Amino acid sequence: MIDADLQPFLRKLELRDTLSEVEKRALLSCAADEVQYPAGSDLVREGDRPVHSLLVLEGFSTRYRDSPDGTRQITAIHVPGDFVDLHSFPLKEMDHSVGALSACRVLRFPHVRLTELTENHPHLTRLLWLLTLIDSSIHREWLIAASRTAPEQLAHLICELFVRLGVTDLIRDQTFRLPVTQMELGEALGLSAVHVNRTLQQLRSEGLFSWQNQELRILDWDGLKRRGSFDPRYLHLIKEPR
C-alpha cells in the first residue's frame, strides 16, 4: 500500500509546513514503480544521468564518493523517508554515488513527472527545494563537527540520527536500528575503524548509549546531546509557511 509507505516522507514534510490533500495526491501521483536494492549495492553511481529520483521507503542508504586510493568518503547517511536522489533532478549528472547500507526498498519518481509537478505546484516546488537545502545544512553540520574530537563527532552523529528517525516515527523505546559497520562509521567521520571502535567503547562506558546487534539504544539523551554539542536547529524542525 503506497500511501502507508509514504507516511515517513509525508511526516517529514508536514513537520515543517502544512500540506493540502490536493498536494499530497499530486505528490503520490508522481510515484512510478518500486525497486529493491540489496545491502552493499548502488542506487545511483557517480557519472550516471538518472531519469528518476529515488525516495527510500525502507532501509538506510549513504551518499558517498570513492577516492583514488581505494577508500571512500561517506558524506551523508539517509534514513527511510528521505528523498535521497532529488539532487539528480536539477543536477542531471551525478557527482557522487548513493549506496544501500542495508537492503533498501525505493520508490522511483520519473523526472518528467517531477517537472510537471514543479510547474503546477509552486508550494510543492519550494518544499522539495527545502528538502535539498536540509540535505546541505546536514553536510554543513558534518563539516563543522569534523573539527571536533572523535567522541564529540560520534555523539553528534548519533543525536542527529535519533532526531531524524524520530521525525519519521522510527524510534521505539529510545531504540533504533543502525545497520552500519564501524568501518562505515569511520568512512562517515573521517576516522579509522579502530579509532571508531575505541570511541564507541568510551561513549558506552560513559553510559550514553548501548549498541548491540545493530540496535542502538539511547540511555542518557541529555548527556549525549551535551557530549556532541548537539543543537537541532540545522534540521529545521519548525512548522511554518515555506
Place this chain on the structure above:
Amino acid sequence: MPRYYFDITDDSGVHSDDVGLDLPSMEAAIVEARRALADMTRENLIGSNPSNMGIRIRDGADGLVNLVLSVTTERPDGATN
C-alpha cells in the same frame, strides 16, 4: 577474512577490543592500526600531554603485533614534560 582485535593503550589505560575487524591479512591490520594511531595522536596531543600510545593487534594465528608511539617534549632546561 580473519578477524583482528586492536587493544589500545593510552594515558587512561589499556582498552581491550571485544569487537574486532574482519580484514584480509595482518598487513592490512597493521595499516589500519597505523591510521588509528594517527587519529589518536591528533586527538590526544590537542589539549593534553600524552606520553605513550600503543596498539596491540591480536588474532588467532600470527601472534601479537605491537605498534608503539611515544611523544616527548624536550625543553631547554632538560625537562621532558
